[in-house]
Amino acid sequence: MKMRLRLCGCITMSAVSLLLSGSSLPADDSHKEPRIKLVVHGGAGTITREKMTPDMEQQYRAKLAEALQEGYKVLKSGGSSMDAIEAAIRVMEDSPLFNAGKGAVFTSAGTNELDASVMDGASLKAGAAAALRRVKNPISLARLVMDKSRHVMMAGEGAEEFARRQGMKPVSRKYFFTEHRWRQLQEARKKEMQRSANRLALNETYLGTVGAVALDQEGRLAAGTSTGGMTNKRPGRVGDSPVIGAGTYADNRTCAVSATGEGEYIIRLGVARDISALMEYQGKSVNEAADMVVMEKLARLGGTGGVIAMDRNGNHAWPFNTSGMYRGFIDADGKIVIKIYKD
Amino acid sequence: MKMRLRLCGCITMSAVSLLLSGSSLPADDSHKEPRIKLVVHGGAGTITREKMTPDMEQQYRAKLAEALQEGYKVLKSGGSSMDAIEAAIRVMEDSPLFNAGKGAVFTSAGTNELDASVMDGASLKAGAAAALRRVKNPISLARLVMDKSRHVMMAGEGAEEFARRQGMKPVSRKYFFTEHRWRQLQEARKKEMQRSANRLALNETYLGTVGAVALDQEGRLAAGTSTGGMTNKRPGRVGDSPVIGAGTYADNRTCAVSATGEGEYIIRLGVARDISALMEYQGKSVNEAADMVVMEKLARLGGTGGVIAMDRNGNHAWPFNTSGMYRGFIDADGKIVIKIYKD
Numbered sequence: 001m002k003m004r005l006r007l008c009g010c011i012t013m014s015a016v017s018l019l020l021s022g023s024s025l026p027a028d029d030s031h032k033e034p035r036i037k038l039v040v041h042g043g044a045g046t047i048t049r050e051k052m053t054p055d056m057e058q059q060y061r062a063k064l065a066e067a068l069q070e071g072y073k074v075l076k077s078g079g080s081s082m083d084a085i086e087a088a089i090r091v092m093e094d095s096p097l098f099n100a101g102k103g104a105v106f107t108s109a110g111t112n113e114l115d116a117s118v119m120d121g122a123s124l125k126a127g128a129a130a131a132l133r134r135v136k137n138p139i140s141l142a143r144l145v146m147d148k149s150r151h152v153m154m155a156g157e158g159a160e161e162f163a164r165r166q167g168m169k170p171v172s173r174k175y176f177f178t179e180h181r182w183r184q185l186q187e188a189r190k191k192e193m194q195r196s197a198n199r200l201a202l203n204e205t206y207l208g209t210v211g212a213v214a215l216d217q218e219g220r221l222a223a224g225t226s227t228g229g230m231t232n233k234r235p236g237r238v239g240d241s242p243v244i245g246a247g248t249y250a251d252n253r254t255c256a257v258s259a260t261g262e263g264e265y266i267i268r269l270g271v272a273r274d275i276s277a278l279m280e281y282q283g284k285s286v287n288e289a290a291d292m293v294v295m296e297k298l299a300r301l302g303g304t305g306g307v308i309a310m311d312r313n314g315n316h317a318w319p320f321n322t323s324g325m326y327r328g329f330i331d332a333d334g335k336i337v338i339k340i341y342k343d
Numbered sequence: 344m345k346m347r348l349r350l351c352g353c354i355t356m357s358a359v360s361l362l363l364s365g366s367s368l369p370a371d372d373s374h375k376e377p378r379i380k381l382v383v384h385g386g387a388g389t390i391t392r393e394k395m396t397p398d399m400e401q402q403y404r405a406k407l408a409e410a411l412q413e414g415y416k417v418l419k420s421g422g423s424s425m426d427a428i429e430a431a432i433r434v435m436e437d438s439p440l441f442n443a444g445k446g447a448v449f450t451s452a453g454t455n456e457l458d459a460s461v462m463d464g465a466s467l468k469a470g471a472a473a474a475l476r477r478v479k480n481p482i483s484l485a486r487l488v489m490d491k492s493r494h495v496m497m498a499g500e501g502a503e504e505f506a507r508r509q510g511m512k513p514v515s516r517k518y519f520f521t522e523h524r525w526r527q528l529q530e531a532r533k534k535e536m537q538r539s540a541n542r543l544a545l546n547e548t549y550l551g552t553v554g555a556v557a558l559d560q561e562g563r564l565a566a567g568t569s570t571g572g573m574t575n576k577r578p579g580r581v582g583d584s585p586v587i588g589a590g591t592y593a594d595n596r597t598c599a600v601s602a603t604g605e606g607e608y609i610i611r612l613g614v615a616r617d618i619s620a621l622m623e624y625q626g627k628s629v630n631e632a633a634d635m636v637v638m639e640k641l642a643r644l645g646g647t648g649g650v651i652a653m654d655r656n657g658n659h660a661w662p663f664n665t666s667g668m669y670r671g672f673i674d675a676d677g678k679i680v681i682k683i684y685k686d
Binding site (some may be wrong): 009046107113119124125126128130131147150151152153154155156157158159160161162233235236237238239243244245246249264267268269270273274277278281282301 | 613
């Protein structure tokens with residue numbers, strides 16, 4: 001048996017998965033050697049060439065590339081997909097460009113409340129942290145909840161207290177102040193007063209959630225998502241990002257998913273879990289499943305957003321029903337592809 | 344078309360659902376007239392005849408019957424399934440018998456933190472509230488989040504502030520003090536100190552979550568769940584009960600589900616959403632789907648618990664992989680059945 005494991009580890013792993021799941025997953029391409037790969041997103045929403053300056057576009061591209069390279073280093077050296085997504089997401093959290101960590105949007109009370117979650121596709125272990133006000137890197141707290149607590153999800157002061165006990169130094173609330181997010185809040189408030197908030201404006205209020213999915217040398221999938229939520233949200237609002245099954249899901253037998261968009265709709269559909277279910281129960285490819293959920297089911301319900309999703313063979317999909325989504329991947333050879341618009 | 348709607352409302356509704364879903368649900372019994380029905384649970388866990396006194400058993404049976412009757416009144420008079428589950432759950436929240444509302448367990452800090460959620464199967468609208476300390480009826484706050492906010496999920500102080508603005512009067516924290524829950528905390532602390540906490544003990548720490556699923560005269564399904572979480576949980580811990588897709592899910596095309604048990608496992612599997620997915624994507628009956636998820640998938644992952652689930656024709660299932668689950672239903676004729684043990 002040990003010999004067999006060495007000779008054809010993938011097939012055996014896959015057979016064990018089938019045995020464990022009791023479902024009839026297609027075994028079409030499970031003989032392929034897992035190749036490392038990392039996919040990231042920096043949010044879906046109203047992103048058009050007209051509104052983008054060349055300088056801004058260059059900044060986004062550079063930061064997405066940096067995130068991909070940080071995660072790639074982990075994967076290349078034999079690290080886990082979980083370590084890779086955490087490394088990639090921390091880069092985006094530390095940048096003011098994205099609505100996560102440093103660049104988090106403001107609530108209606110002028111505060112910042114951050115959410116994040118991670119999931120490991122091999123063990124189905126997960127961790128999530130919500131409504132954080134003083135945690136610099138929510139993705140790392142989600143990871144700690146998974147690794148160091150008996151729990152899957154923690155929120156608010158209790159989550160922050162857990163962070164402190166785990167040695168995470170709280171940052172000042174001022175850390176999250178950025179001029180452009182503050183301006184966005186004022187604009188959102190004005191629109192709300194004028195009752196003129198339309199869907200276009202709404203699209204802009206949540207833009208910038210970040211996420212990553214990765215496949216490591218041992219064929220393990222992992223997913224993670226981090227966000228500041230939506231501009232002008234009521235304090236205490238929890239979006240889809242820290243909700244396992246909505247914003248984040250990973251299962252080695254199917255796929256790893258990170259979603260971005262109108263969290264309320266993503267929770268109601270259970271977007272990430274639904275993509276996995278379509279692969280598990282109907283044998284859909286990751287492309288078909290992600291497309292069905294984002295382009296058909298989410299759109300039909302009236303929700304906007306997108307996902308990045310990757311199967312255990314490194315096939316990825318990144319459908320979005322908005323005008324753009326910051327996204328990119330790095331493959332086993334270190335080749336980077338970054339896209340922003342539909343094309 | 345209007346005539347057709349009148350003549351065969353159910354078939355037309357079902358056809359619209361199929362159109363909306365794009366999936367191939369079996370239409371086998373969708374011609375049946377929806378008949379009102381309400382199913383409730385008061386938690387799954389280690390419940391054995393040896394540990395139960397006749398007096399206690401009588402108390403549980405009486406309170407479950409009262410909850411069923413309250414919900415039945417709503418359904419019988421033409422009210423919505425959402426109103427019915429709220430009414431039924433409030434009865435259980437107001438009783439010290441269950442780990443929800445009044446009878447909520449204590450956190451490791453000696454506080455009480457309550458979670459709840461609701462979902463409407465017709466619109467897929469949902470509401471959830473988590474980590475509440477001063478809300479008497481968390482199920483009603485979850486309902487308000489659904490009906491009166493732009494959000495699906497709210498947690499902690501922000502959720503309580505929203506409750507106050509909606510006119511819910513906060514209760515004193517002392518309201519949640521019950522002698523037997525306080526004793527349970529001391530026992531859990533002792534066991535944790537002795538590092539002797541075993542699974543049997545763990546089963547006892549979360550026992551008593553309440554939930555309800557209902558079908559109204561218009562064929563609408565609704566589900567709701569309310570809990571105090573698990574004894575000795577870290578403050579800020581959020582379990583499955585307020586997580587849409589984990590503890591609660593409802594979709595008229597498939598089923599309404601409320602789960603109870605080890606929340607961490609229920610979140611990782613997305614238990615309620617998974618039962619719905621098996622019906623949607625594999626055409627399983629509510630019985631088959633609920634059994635597969637609770638008795639096979641949840642058990643295989645190492646999680647204990649149970650669910651109540653009902654399809655749009657009023658067929659219900661209530662599998663649990665523990666020794667008992669407080670549960671009961673009331674059918675269209677007002678007949679009540681209440682069960683506690685396996686038999």
